[in-house]
Amino acid sequence: MALSASPEMPDRHPIDIAWSVVSLAETTSTNDVARALAAAGAPEGTAVIADRQTSGRGRLGRAWHSPPGSGLWCSVILRPRLPLSQLGPLALVVAIAVYRAGQRWQATGLGLKWPNDLVADGRKVAGILTEAVGGSDTLPPEYVVVGIGVNVRRPVDGFPSPLQQTAGALEDLLGINCPTVGEFGTVMLAELADVYRTFVDDGFAGLQAEWLRANITTGRQVDVGGTGGGWSGFAEAIDELGRLVVRRDEGDVVAVAAGDVTLRRPGN
Numbered sequence: 001m002a003l004s005a006s007p008e009m010p011d012r013h014p015i016d017i018a019w020s021v022v023s024l025a026e027t028t029s030t031n032d033v034a035r036a037l038a039a040a041g042a043p044e045g046t047a048v049i050a051d052r053q054t055s056g057r058g059r060l061g062r063a064w065h066s067p068p069g070s071g072l073w074c075s076v077i078l079r080p081r082l083p084l085s086q087l088g089p090l091a092l093v094v095a096i097a098v099y100r101a102g103q104r105w106q107a108t109g110l111g112l113k114w115p116n117d118l119v120a121d122g123r124k125v126a127g128i129l130t131e132a133v134g135g136s137d138t139l140p141p142e143y144v145v146v147g148i149g150v151n152v153r154r155p156v157d158g159f160p161s162p163l164q165q166t167a168g169a170l171e172d173l174l175g176i177n178c179p180t181v182g183e184f185g186t187v188m189l190a191e192l193a194d195v196y197r198t199f200v201d202d203g204f205a206g207l208q209a210e211w212l213r214a215n216i217t218t219g220r221q222v223d224v225g226g227t228g229g230g231w232s233g234f235a236e237a238i239d240e241l242g243r244l245v246v247r248r249d250e251g252d253v254v255a256v257a258a259g260d261v262t263l264r265r266p267g268n
């Protein structure tokens with residue numbers, strides 16, 4: 001499915017992002033900085049990267065552990081000329097860019113967990129936080145800030161206790177072949193420009209097969225949480241809008257647009 005621009009906007013959006021990177025030693029959250037820059041008129045392609053975040057945040061009000069020297073804490077400003085109703089898959093699209101960057105270093109074992117996580121050996125290695133300002137079902141947002149958090153190296157002091165069983169890093173997979181945060185960020189931004197162009201030109205349909213190949217969610221029994229959640233089923237597919245198609249235990253099939261899923265262990 002090709003995406004159509006809203007009636008108020010020109011038909012095509014010439015995308016060839018040349019990133020302009022703002023590097024910070026420390027900030028509260030790169031999403032906050034990117035939002036302030038976007039509100040002041042910063043163009044699409046502005047990327048804010050911090051070595052440390054003091055109030056890094058994740059989806060669903062969670063905190064994001066962001067110590068110095070270990071991870072890519074990055075937020076990019078996008079100004080897609082597409083209505084909000086077509087931007088649902090954006091986090092999945094960005095996750096593909098992170099996945100592709102991992103493949104440059106042969107990070108086998110890394111997989112995409114719907115909607116926005118990258119996981120290895122059952123541990124979360126990366127997550128994406130999308131924040132759109134303005135817009136409606138028929139109108140594009142004023143801007144979108146996409147926050148990307150990737151645990152590249154293990155934090156020097158290890159992960160704090162609540163994360164010890166659930167968080168992982170690329171270094172766990174790659175050992176001495178693990179890239180530096182800067183190397184990983186450079187490749188990830190190049191891949192992001194590429195997947196974003198595909199998304200704007202062709203919609204999620206242009207990336208659906210790649211997402212499916214890299215994902216670890218479909219073909220599994222899942223518990224669906226979040227608003228409208230609290231039920232279980234079998235994740236069968238992803239559709240062209242990036243929704244997770246789940247056959248509920250009750251037998252009906254539901255396309256889940258947003259929320260959170262927990263993967264059941266085989267046998268559970």
Ligand code: BTN
Pocket residue numbers: 028029030031032053055056057058059060062064066072073074075116117126127128129147148149150
């Ligand atoms: C999630 O998995 O819940 C999303 C995590 C997103 C973390 C990144 S780190 C860079 C950017 N700044 C933030 O405060 N959050 C995102």
